[in-house]
Amino acid sequence: MPFCNTPHILLVNPWIHDFAAYDFWAKPMGLLTIASMLRHHDIQVSYIDCLDRFHPRAPKTDPGARHGRGPYYKTRIPKPAGLHDVPRYFSRYGIKPQWLRDDLLRHSRPDLVLVTSLMTYWYPGVQETIGIIRSMFPRTPIVLGGIYARLCPNHARNSSGADYVADGPAEKALFSLVRRFTGYSVTPAFDPEVPDEYPYPALDLQTILNYVPLLTSRGCPFQCAYCASRFLEPKRLLRNPEAVVEEIKYWQKDYGCHDFILYDDAFLMDADRHAIPILEGILQIGTQVRFHTPNAVHIRGIDPQTARLMFETGFTTLRLGLETAEFDHREEIDVKVSEHEFKRAVNCLRDAGFKKNQIGAYLLVGLPGQKKDTIKHSIEIVKQIGITPVAAYYTPIPHTALWPKAVAASRYDLESDPIFTNNAVIPCQKQPFNWEMIRCLKELIAA
Ligand code: B12
Structure with a gap:
């Protein structure tokens, strides 16, 4: 039956x-954008974040942690069968199940629940969340x-407990899903192909906007052979630089936010028409911000101009997607960077004013067939060049070129x-998990 009033939709970020x-600067950006799209069409939304570090019932955290990264509340739970x-130890990260039940009870019965998901191997947290919502x-x-x-739709259909699994981006599908499950029909007020038309994510729904x-x-x-970006986002879309600067101004002025986390897969690519005008626009408005790039920037995009602009606009935590310093044999994983390009990029960053501890280079650890010595060698090269190596443990992802090799090596x-x-179990090796390699790499990085 069609709705007389607008429906009530509950959005839930599940446990890990x-x-x-x-x-590590992790927000369910897709879900919060969906919330905003629904609100812009006068649909009533409520939001529960099972990972909320600032839940009113959570133990008080150190006030410094309120402004950025920090540990989740956690409860020890049994390990999954097979591991x-x-x-x-294995844990549920996020609020206690009873807090979730109580929070659900505080809401009137929703007409539809939308749940998001992130890492493929976090699905047991999704199952548990959906199970509790279903029971209530x-x-x-x-x-x-x-x-x-999106990466494991069949697995999700068989085991998540959801009534429907959406295996694509929300922009195109959202309002037909709303119509299908609530009978409520609207004409979308934005074009799914034009990200500048999307409303900003509804970050105000969180307990605090840090x-x-x-x-x-x-x-x-x-x-790159290990990455699913192309599968998830086959089309490259650039926002208008002015619209990005406007968004930064909005969060700063209306919410007093100073920390901005770049979720882009390739922020520095096409810099002349993208990153450079954005960074120049930020300098022009003379605003004080801090940028963090936990998702890494591409080394090839760093030159004297981009390095200077990043320094002047307040890039604080800079991560480079190096992946390996075995420059001669890297075609199997990617063709992102040569040794010369890496050294040049680091020199540009140092000349621009970045300090050693601000610049980290991600190095993939646990690739199929990867030898411990090659990882050690990469760590040494990164240290010699004068920046900080950061180990990124490899997780095999379906729909990537490296998947068949990962399956064979595991x-x-x-x-x-x-x-x-x-990635915590270092799955792509035949010998069982042991702490020795992790300890050894940590010591080498810290030395
Ligand atoms: C930003 C990002 C991060 C951020 C955190 C993001 C977060 N939300 O927590 C940071 C940098 C911290 C991060 C870290 C890691 N990440 Co990451 N990350 C990404 C990235 C680049 C973008 C994700 C994103 O936010 N996109 C933007 C929003 C708008 O998209 P979205 O949330 O997916 O939502 C859209 C759709 O999915 C859909 N949707 C979402 N929810 C819902 C709900 C409903 C009901 C519907 C209908 C639709 C829908 O609609 C939305 C709009 O289109 C992706 C790659 C990619 N291109 O997607 C990798 C990716 C998710 N990360 C990945 C990996 C491997 C990691 C790390 C393990 C890396 C490492 N080795 O250290 C770590 C682990 C994080 C941890 N906490 O332990 C892998 C996932 C692998 C896997 N097995 O699942 C990806 C796919 C990259 C890759 N290598 O291929 N990551």
Whole structure:
């Protein structure tokens, strides 16, 4: 029956079940953008974040942690079947189940629940979240979307407990889903192909607004063998630089936010028409901000001009996507950078004023067939060049070129269950997990 009043839609960011998790500037940007799109069409939304570090019932955190990164509240839970051999504790990261139940009870029964998902191997957290929502609102349809739903749609259909799994981006599908599950019909007020027309993510729905995730472009011109970016975002879309500067002004002026986290896959690509005008626009408005790039910037995009602009506009935590310093044999994983380009980029950053501890180079650890010595060698090269190596443990991802090799190299049956792709268990080696290699790399990095 069609709705007389607008429907009530509940949006939920689910728990993480993992051996380790930390809020490294992680916000459910897609879900909060969906919330904003719904609100812009006068649909009533409510929001529950199972990862909320500032939940009113959570133990008080150090006030400094309120402004940026920090640990999630956690509860020890049993390890998933199949991973009992891993000598690490397993936890539910986020609020307590009883707090979720109480928060759900505070809401009137929603007409539709939308749940997001991120890492494929976090699906048990999604299952548990959906199970509790279902037990509280048995007659409300639940739709699951997000990265796990898109990378493993069949697994999600069979095991998430959702009534429907959306395996694509929300922009095109959202209002037909709303119509299908609530009967409520609207004409979208934005073009899905034009990101500048989307409303800003509804960050105000969070308990506190401590930092702002920013997406200035979609997609990536590279197609690295370990990365699913091209599968998830086949089309590269650039926002208008002026619109990005406007958004930064908005969060700063209306919400007093100073920390901006770049979620772009390739912020510095096409810099002449994208990053440079954005950074110049920020300098022109003379605003004080801090930028962080936990998702890494491309080394080839760094030259004297971009380095200077990044320094002057307040880039604070800079991560470079180096992946390996084995420059001669890297075609199998990517063709992103040569040794000369890497050295030149680091020199540009140092000349611009960046300090050693501000610049980290991600190095992939745990690739199929990767030898410990090659990782050690990469760490040494990064240190010699005078910046900080940062280990990024490899997670095998379906739909990537490296997936078949990962399947062959693993001691687990990766195809049978995404749980085995967790990077914390170093899945792509035949010998069982042990702490020795991790300890050894940590010592080498710290030395
Ligand atoms: C930004 C980002 C991060 C951020 C955090 C993001 C976050 N939300 O927490 C940072 C930099 C911290 C990060 C870290 C990591 N990341 Co990351 N990250 C990304 C990135 C580049 C973009 C994600 C994003 O926010 N996109 C923008 C928003 C708008 O998109 P979205 O949330 O997906 O939502 C859209 C759709 O999915 C959909 N949707 C979402 N929810 C819902 C719900 C419903 C109901 C519906 C209908 C639709 C829908 O609609 C939205 C709009 O289109 C992706 C790659 C990519 N291009 O997607 C990798 C990606 C998700 N990361 C990945 C990895 C591997 C990691 C790391 C493990 C890297 C490492 N080795 O250290 C870490 C682990 C993080 C942790 N906490 O432990 C992998 C995922 C692998 C996997 N197995 O699932 C990806 C796919 C990149 C890759 N290598 O291929 N990451």
